Amino acid sequence: MSIDLNNIRNILGNQAYITDNSVEMSVYLSMQLQKPLLVEGPAGVGKTEIAKVLAQALNTDLIRLQCYEGLDATHALYEWNYQHQLIYLKMHDDGGLPKEKLEEHIFSDKFLLKRPILEAISREKPPVLLIDEIDRADEEFESFLLEVLSDWQISIPEIGTIKAKSKPYIILTGNRTRELSEALRRRCLYLWIDYPDFEKEMTILKTKIPNLDLKLGEQICAFMEELRNLKLEKTPGVAETLDWAQALTTMHFTHLDKQIVEDTLGVILKDWQDIRHTQDSLSELLEKTGVISRLS
Amino acid sequence: MLVQRQTTLSGNIIQLCKFLRTKGFSLSTNEESDALIALSLLPIGSKDSFHAALKSTLTKSKWQFEQFDDLYEEFWEELNKAVDSKVKESTKPDKDKAPSIQKPSFETLKSWLFNSEPEEEKDAVAYSSMEVLTEKNFGDMSTDEMRLIMAILRKIAKQLAHQKSRLKQKSKRNRSLDLKRTFSRNMRLGSDIIKLHFSEPKDKKLKLVLLSDVSKSMDIYSRFFINLIYAFQNSYDRIETFVFSTAIHRVTELLENHEFNKAFEIISKRVPHWSGGTTIGSCIQTFVDLYGHKLLTKKTVVLILSDGWDTGDSSNLKQSMREIHKRSKKVIWLNPLASSPNFSPDVIGLKTAMPYIDVLESAHNLESLKRAMKHLKSGRRKRLLYTNR
Numbered sequence: 001m002s003i004d005l006n007n008i009r010n011i012l013g014n015q016a017y018i019t020d021n022s023v024e025m026s027v028y029l030s031m032q033l034q035k036p037l038l039v040e041g042p043a044g045v046g047k048t049e050i051a052k053v054l055a056q057a058l059n060t061d062l063i064r065l066q067c068y069e070g071l072d073a074t075h076a077l078y079e080w081n082y083q084h085q086l087i088y089l090k091m092h093d094d095g096g097l098p099k100e101k102l103e104e105h106i107f108s109d110k111f112l113l114k115r116p117i118l119e120a121i122s123r124e125k126p127p128v129l130l131i132d133e134i135d136r137a138d139e140e141f142e143s144f145l146l147e148v149l150s151d152w153q154i155s156i157p158e159i160g161t162i163k164a165k166s167k168p169y170i171i172l173t174g175n176r177t178r179e180l181s182e183a184l185r186r187r188c189l190y191l192w193i194d195y196p197d198f199e200k201e202m203t204i205l206k207t208k209i210p211n212l213d214l215k216l217g218e219q220i221c222a223f224m225e226e227l228r229n230l231k232l233e234k235t236p237g238v239a240e241t242l243d244w245a246q247a248l249t250t251m252h253f254t255h256l257d258k259q260i261v262e263d264t265l266g267v268i269l270k271d272w273q274d275i276r277h278t279q280d281s282l283s284e285l286l287e288k289t290g291v292i293s294r295l296s
Numbered sequence: 297m298l299v300q301r302q303t304t305l306s307g308n309i310i311q312l313c314k315f316l317r318t319k320g321f322s323l324s325t326n327e328e329s330d331a332l333i334a335l336s337l338l339p340i341g342s343k344d345s346f347h348a349a350l351k352s353t354l355t356k357s358k359w360q361f362e363q364f365d366d367l368y369e370e371f372w373e374e375l376n377k378a379v380d381s382k383v384k385e386s387t388k389p390d391k392d393k394a395p396s397i398q399k400p401s402f403e404t405l406k407s408w409l410f411n412s413e414p415e416e417e418k419d420a421v422a423y424s425s426m427e428v429l430t431e432k433n434f435g436d437m438s439t440d441e442m443r444l445i446m447a448i449l450r451k452i453a454k455q456l457a458h459q460k461s462r463l464k465q466k467s468k469r470n471r472s473l474d475l476k477r478t479f480s481r482n483m484r485l486g487s488d489i490i491k492l493h494f495s496e497p498k499d500k501k502l503k504l505v506l507l508s509d510v511s512k513s514m515d516i517y518s519r520f521f522i523n524l525i526y527a528f529q530n531s532y533d534r535i536e537t538f539v540f541s542t543a544i545h546r547v548t549e550l551l552e553n554h555e556f557n558k559a560f561e562i563i564s565k566r567v568p569h570w571s572g573g574t575t576i577g578s579c580i581q582t583f584v585d586l587y588g589h590k591l592l593t594k595k596t597v598v599l600i601l602s603d604g605w606d607t608g609d610s611s612n613l614k615q616s617m618r619e620i621h622k623r624s625k626k627v628i629w630l631n632p633l634a635s636s637p638n639f640s641p642d643v644i645g646l647k648t649a650m651p652y653i654d655v656l657e658s659a660h661n662l663e664s665l666k667r668a669m670k671h672l673k674s675g676r677r678k679r680l681l682y683t684n685r
Contacts, residue, residue: 005338005345025348029334033353040358069594074476082479176358179590185356186326192361231615233622 017046017053018196018204026191027054036149036170038134038185041193043175044237051130051171061127063168065116067137073144077154078118081111107158117145118154121164129168135178142184149187195228196238204238205245212249219256220245222289224268230278230285233271240268256291258282306332308375309350315371316354319363327354472496503534503595505624507583509602511541511574514632536591540579546587576606576645577613584616592623600653603633604646613648621652628671629653632660 005028012019012027019027027050030037039047055062065076085106092102114122120129134142148154152164172188174180196204201221205212224241244267253260261282269275278285309331313323330353338345347368355361477493537548550562580600584592592598598620606613621627631646650656657668 021344021348022351025345026352029337029349029352032337033330033333035330080476080479082475085479176589178593182322182356186324188356189330189352190356190361191352192355192358 011057012053015053015056016207017049018200018207020200023050023191023193026189030171030189031169033189034167036172036188037191038172038174038180038188039191039193040174040176042195042235042237044239045193045195046238047173047193048130048132051128051173054169054171055128058128058169060125061123062130063116063120063127064130064132067131067133067135067141069136069138071137071141073141075115076117076141076145077115077148078156079113079115080107080158081113085111112156112159117148118162120168121152121154121166122162123168124165126166126168129170131170131172133175134172134184135174135176135180139181142181146181146183146187195235198222198225201225201238201241205241208242209245209249212245213254216248216254216256217245219289219291220248223256223261223285223291226285226288227268227278230281232269232274232277234269234274236268244268256286256289258286258291261286261291305335309335311375312350312368312371313354315374316367319367321354321360322356323354327356503591503593503597504536505591505596505598506535506537507544507580507598507600507602508537508539509541509574509576509600510539511605514574514601514603536587538583538587540574540576540583542575542579544579544582574602574605574645576602576604577610577616577648580616580620581612584619588619588623592620594623594625596624597626597628598624599628599630600649601630602645603631604629604643604649606643606645606648610644610648613645614652617649617652621654626654626671627652628655628657628668630657630665630668632658 005024008024008028009019012024026037026039029035037050039050041047051064052062088106088111089102097105116129120127131145134145137145149170152167153161155161195201198221201224202217205217205221206214209217220241224236224244228235244264247264247267248256248260262279265275265278269278310328313321313328313331317323331350334349334353335346338349347365350368351361351364355364472495474493474495477495478491481493482491535548536546537551538544538546617627629646629649655668655671657671658664
């Protein structure tokens with residue numbers, strides 16, 4: 001599918017994903033240059049969402065590899081289904097089949113458990129491969145991944161080398177819990193997504209929550225902007241803003257006030273110290289946001 | 297830095313890459329060709345997408361991503377200034393984007409390193425008179441004893457370097473069944489399972505970050521601590537060493553590349569306020585800001601060697617210690633002065649940091665140091681130790 005830079009915004013926009021110049025360009029170029037896109041940024045700014053939206057927009061599958069400490073090749077590439085192989089062998093123990101045939105059978109596709117990466121490169125139509133939170137995997141895994149990303153083939157000793165039928169669109173995301181290697185960065189295009197500014201966040205709210213009261217929306221966005229300036233343990237992302245706006249809309253509020261904010265703080269802040277800290281400076285925050293005036 | 301005017305677009309892009317390299321970007325011909333291909337895909341005439349395409353292909357990290365816009369502007373300005381085929385010197389020679397390192401004040405350090413000033417001796421006497429120890433204090437140890445200690449420490453360090461990883465390796469013990477190997481090995485002999493194979497967690501190398509206070513108050517211990525750091529440095533693969541007083545310095549490479557005495561000399565030359573006051577708060581904060589995301593992981597044990605005297609603002613110490621505690625495996629604070637019988641952790645810095653310390657040890661003699669080292673191995677448990685002996 002050919003995609004033009006001009007319509008990429010529309011394509012992503014149609015999936016209710018609000019982009020800006022740099023996001024569009026990165027997505028476009030990673031598709032054109034057939035390079036993986038490494039997306040970094042704080043939690044809850046829509047890194048993973050890019051992959052999901054892209055898969056929808058391209059009308060292809062999304063294959064997700066969630067990384068964690070201890071993730072190894074058997075969970076990322078392939079594994080033989082040993083139990084099945086064993087049962088199969090037992091079933092044909094009577095010698096009905098010649099040994100060569102038997103071997104051929106047990107090392108066939110039927111007994112091969114495809115893990116995300118093998119799955120992704122053996123599709124006819126290129127899927128979107130999301131390698132989520134790559135920084136959580138061990139460094140050993142990272143270098144193994146590099147090998148696959150550069151050769152586009154996987155060798156399985158019992159079968160031989162499996163070449164990619166098509167190159168998947170690869171999106172890697174990271175939270176910067178660990179610095180990724182220079183080599184991996186080199187293979188990728190890089191995109192840093194930060195918390196959105198007021199206008200972008202407002203557009204996102206309007207798109208995702210159509211029945212949102214506009215004044216409420218503006219107050220929410222302004223409040224979130226101020227809130228993110230505080231030094232918090234877990235700075236709330238766009239996901240939290242959406243939750244909050246949705247919650248307040250459901251309860252038919254049309255504006256913020258101190259009581260409402262205090263009561264619903266748990267929707268946006270997930271750390272008790274943050275909540276306490278915010279409660280302490282709530283009046284000041286609301287003043288800056290313009291929700292309450294100095295006199296009241 | 298030179299910016300030379302080019303007549304072709306590709307020439308300018310290569311110039312841009314050159315320019316970016318002088319600013320600390322690591323760009324190979326790969327990135328250059330990516331950039332050129334990217335530009336060829338764009339519709340002509342759009343300034344914004346031109347910029348965005350270059351940004352997308354030439355940046356590889358958050359820092360570069362943030363720097364790019366300004367540098368891009370600067371480059372084109374320079375380029376406009378440069379007249380055809382004439383080379384122009386840049387007006388701004390600031391190439392120092394890396395964390396600024398203060399010029400070493402040679403004299404203070406040299407005097408510290410080779411001196412035995414009476415004033416300092418007085419201090420040492422004052423400290424040692426506080427000691428009511430059966431074991432010998434590190435502060436007044438002979439060279440032979442020191443050598444013995446170093447050997448023991450190296451041994452401990454080596455033992456500690458092996459931790460269990462969550463990656464599996466084959467094992468002779470019956471830990472957990474390794475189906476893959478069991479199957480592949482037994483199939484050679486026919487379809488019956490005769491021998492079972494097992495796996496166990498693989499050894500994991502421990503990451504260690506050492507932050508050592510070399511200020512005045514720690515003077516009599518600093519020499520020993522540098523020794524200690526050095527012992528660790530050579531037994532571990534992944535270890536980062538920092539020294540701080542009023543500023544913090546990364547000395548990992550120095551210790552890796554030099555023989556001990558040489559390294560010691562260089563470090564003391566480089567640290568400007570060696571044996572001066574301490575501003576733990578700002579030093580630790582600098583550490584978190586500059587190196588935190590790179591060095592602090594759930595595998596990292598952070599060792600802080602300090603007495604906790606802080607002449608600076610302690611509010612940022614709280615913030616940074618919390619950050620370190622949250623992002624590391626364990627925080628161990630070694631305080632030689634804690635061995636004094638009338639010690640209580642009410643030194644302002646230490647008091648602030650207290651909630652975020654997993655283990656507090658005095659580490660003034662081998663016994664307590666060994667105890668502290670044992671904590672490196674175990675996971676996090678809230679257990680604060682004072683040795684009032």
